[in-house]
Amino acid sequence: MTTAREPLSRERVVEAALAVIDRAGIQGCSMRAVAGELGVEAMSLYHHVPGGKDEMLDGVVALVQTGFVDELDTTGDWRIDMGLFSRAYRAALTQHPNLVALIAARPSVAYRSSTGLVGSLFDAMEDAGFSREDALRAVRVVSRWTIGFTLGEASAVEDGESAEEFDEPLLVEVFTDIARGEDDVFEFGLEALLDGLEARLSA
Amino acid sequence: MTTAREPLSRERVVEAALAVIDRAGIQGCSMRAVAGELGVEAMSLYHHVPGGKDEMLDGVVALVQTGFVDELDTTGDWRIDMGLFSRAYRAALTQHPNLVALIAARPSVAYRSSTGLVGSLFDAMEDAGFSREDALRAVRVVSRWTIGFTLGEASAVEDGESAEEFDEPLLVEVFTDIARGEDDVFEFGLEALLDGLEARLSA
DNA sequence: ACCTGAACACCGTTCAAGT
DNA sequence: ACCTGAACACCGTTCAAGT
Numbered sequence: 418m419t420t421a422r423e424p425l426s427r428e429r430v431v432e433a434a435l436a437v438i439d440r441a442g443i444q445g446c447s448m449r450a451v452a453g454e455l456g457v458e459a460m461s462l463y464h465h466v467p468g469g470k471d472e473m474l475d476g477v478v479a480l481v482q483t484g485f486v487d488e489l490d491t492t493g494d495w496r497i498d499m500g501l502f503s504r505a506y507r508a509a510l511t512q513h514p515n516l517v518a519l520i521a522a523r524p525s526v527a528y529r530s531s532t533g534l535v536g537s538l539f540d541a542m543e544d545a546g547f548s549r550e551d552a553l554r555a556v557r558v559v560s561r562w563t564i565g566f567t568l569g570e571a572s573a574v575e576d577g578e579s580a581e582e583f584d585e586p587l588l589v590e591v592f593t594d595i596a597r598g599e600d601d602v603f604e605f606g607l608e609a610l611l612d613g614l615e616a617r618l619s620a
Numbered sequence: 621m622t623t624a625r626e627p628l629s630r631e632r633v634v635e636a637a638l639a640v641i642d643r644a645g646i647q648g649c650s651m652r653a654v655a656g657e658l659g660v661e662a663m664s665l666y667h668h669v670p671g672g673k674d675e676m677l678d679g680v681v682a683l684v685q686t687g688f689v690d691e692l693d694t695t696g697d698w699r700i701d702m703g704l705f706s707r708a709y710r711a712a713l714t715q716h717p718n719l720v721a722l723i724a725a726r727p728s729v730a731y732r733s734s735t736g737l738v739g740s741l742f743d744a745m746e747d748a749g750f751s752r753e754d755a756l757r758a759v760r761v762v763s764r765w766t767i768g769f770t771l772g773e774a775s776a777v778e779d780g781e782s783a784e785e786f787d788e789p790l791l792v793e794v795f796t797d798i799a800r801g802e803d804d805v806f807e808f809g810l811e812a813l814l815d816g817l818e819a820r821l822s823a
Numbered sequence: 824a825c826c827t828g829a830a831c832a833c834c835g836t837t838c839a840a841g842t
Numbered sequence: 843a844c845c846t847g848a849a850c851a852c853c854g855t856t857c858a859a860g861t
Contacts, residue, residue, distance in 0.1 A: 424844085448835060461845050463836075470835065518725055521771050525779045525786075525795070532788045539790075551808070553797055557772070558809035565768015568724050569760070576728045583728075585735045587742075592728070594756055605754070605820075606761035612819050613812030628825085651854060664826050666855075673854065 425457060427465045431476035435513070438477065442515045446474075475526050478519060482530035485509035489534060495541040496611055499555070502534065503563045503607055510564070514571040521564050546618055555614050562610055570599050628660060630668045634679035638716070641680065645718045649677075678729050681722060685733035688712035692737060698744040699814055702758070705737065706766045706810055713767070717774040724767050749821055758817050765813055773802050 423429070433454040437446045448470055452459040466473045485505055491498045510517045520527055528535065535556060542552035573595045580592035626632070636657040640649045651673055655662040669676045688708055694701045713720050723730055731738065738759060745755035776798045783795035 447833085449833090458846055460836080460838095460847085464844065518721060521724065521768070522721055522775045523779060524772055524776045525791075528791055528794060529786070529788070532790050535794070536790050553794065554805045554808045557794075557798075557802075557805055558769070558812065561768045561772040562765050562809070562813075563768075565724070565764045565766075565771065566761070568768065568771075569727055569764040572725050573727045576726060583732070585732070587735050587739050588728075588731055591731060591738070591756065591760075595760075599760075602757045602760055605757045606765070606813075609761065609816030609820060610765075610809075610813050611816070613814070613816035616815050616819075617808075617812060650852085652852090661827055663828085663855080663857095667825065 425455065425461060425465055427476065429455065430462055430465050430473060431480055434473050435477050435480060435516070438515050438519075439513055443519060448473075474519060475523065477516065478523050478526045479530045481509060481513055481516060482520070482527050486531045486534050491534070491537050491541070493537075493541050493544070495538065495545045495547070496615065498538055498541050499559050499611060499614075500607065502538065503559055506560070506563045507567045507603060510567045510571070514575065517564070517568045517571045521568050551617060558614075559610065562606070566599075566603060566606060570595075570603075628658065628664060628668055630679065632658065633665055633668050633676060634683055637676050638680050638683060638719070641718050641722075642716055646722060651676075677722060678726065680719065681726050681729045682733045684712060684716055684719060685723070685730050689734045689737050694737070694740050694744070696740075696744050696747070698741065698748045698750070699818065701741055701744050702762050702814060702817075703810065705741065706762055709763070709766045710770045710806060713770045713774070717778065720767070720771045720774045724771050754820060761817075762813065765809070769802075769806055769809060773798070773806075 430451065434446060434451045437450050437454055441450065448459040448462055451473070452462055462473070463469060466476065468475075485508070489501060489505055491501065510520065538556050539549070539552045542555060543549060547555065573592070580589050580596055583589050583592065633654065637649060637654045640653050640657055644653065651662045651665055654676070655665055665676070666672060669679065671678075688711075692704060692708055694704065713723065741759050742752070742755045745758060746752060750758065776795070783792050783799055786792050786795065
């Protein structure tokens with residue numbers, strides 16, 4: 418009595434890889450582990466992801482990236498949309514903390530999965546009076562700020578070190594604060610950055 | 621006739637690891653490769669880096685981090701010093717592009733190597749009238765912004781993809797602009813962020 | 824004290840072989 | 843057409859053995 422097995426597919430391989438990453442981290446995401454997740458041998462994966470592990474990880478990045486981008490409801494107001502984008506990005510990445518470093522390292526895949534959003538942010542900024550050049554700059558600045566912030570957050574948590582283990586009082590203070598959650602710090606930084614961009618408009 | 625070999629030491633192991641990372645990337649930095657760089661067998665490294673590869677990589681992060689921090693001449697003016705810090709950090713990381721992802725993933729090591737600088741930034745901000753809470757936030761925001769920006773830069777370059785290979789005109793535009801160098805984008809973002817922080821002071 | 828050979832339990836990937 | 847067994851050239855790490 419064998420349970421019928423759904424046939425493998427690129428989609429199933431990528432989804433299994435994401436599940437393994439969430440559970441065991443990037444380190445734990447070996448081809449053999451992903452195959453195990455699917456009840457299959459490692460070598461079978463190559464039929465659906467011919468480019469091997471690299472293509473599989475690209476697929477995971479694209480999956481998460483398109484997932485959050487598609488749910489965004491932009492308004493056409495640059496400041497509101499930048500905030501929406503940044504907050505939703507952080508929220509999506511926070512659900513997959515082990516993936517943040519991978520996304521940060523593969524900007525071309527991330528961009529490719531977000532052209533619609535990027536285009537509408539450009540348009541909103543130009544409508545508001547920004548030059549095309551500054552719109553290009555601003556989008557890169559905000560998206561890197563968001564990834565950098567979230568990567569720092571995820572790494573500080575996973576870096577394991579409990580705040581009390583530091584010998585420096587200053588480090589205890591900083592890491593105790595980080596452990597308390599960083600929503601307020603994120604909002605502080607995001608609003609400061611958006612204020613700074615807005616100031617460039619009046620200038 | 622044997623050439624006299626300098627004895628191994630923790631310092632020499634860490635320096636060799638940095639050299640391998642610069643040449644061959646994080647992927648290429650295996651214990652065996654670092655040992656080869658030193659003309660030694662892999663197992664010898666463990667006598668000087670008992671914690672294994674992880675401790676070795678921590679050492680590399682600390683080496684680069686203390687290197688740039690120690691050269692900084694702070695002024696006591698928060699805005700000038702934040703700018704100094706951010707620009708010098710980016711400059712240091714840009715000299716070791718393969719290391720940026722590692723530094724981003726090990727914030728506790730990076731912080732530990734920078735307590736003096738972090739403390740003087742806190743002081744400068746409090747002197748200027750920021751609350752301790754906002755000073756804590758601002759330092760984290762600026763340092764993550766800098767790492768995030770530089771990681772994005774390094775990754776976009778190394779991501780290999782030449783701009784012309786994209787099918788989307790928008791992506792060609794973005795990646796052509798990135799390939800042109802991003803000094804102006806960095807300055808644009810940094811000044812915007814500092815402006816935004818300064819605005820929090822008057823409020 | 825410092826270095827190493829051999830071994831263990833893993834990797835990603837290829838390729839010929841099975842069904 | 844789709845999956846796999848065996849194999850290759852690598853990993854990090856341990857540990858007993860060499861000098």
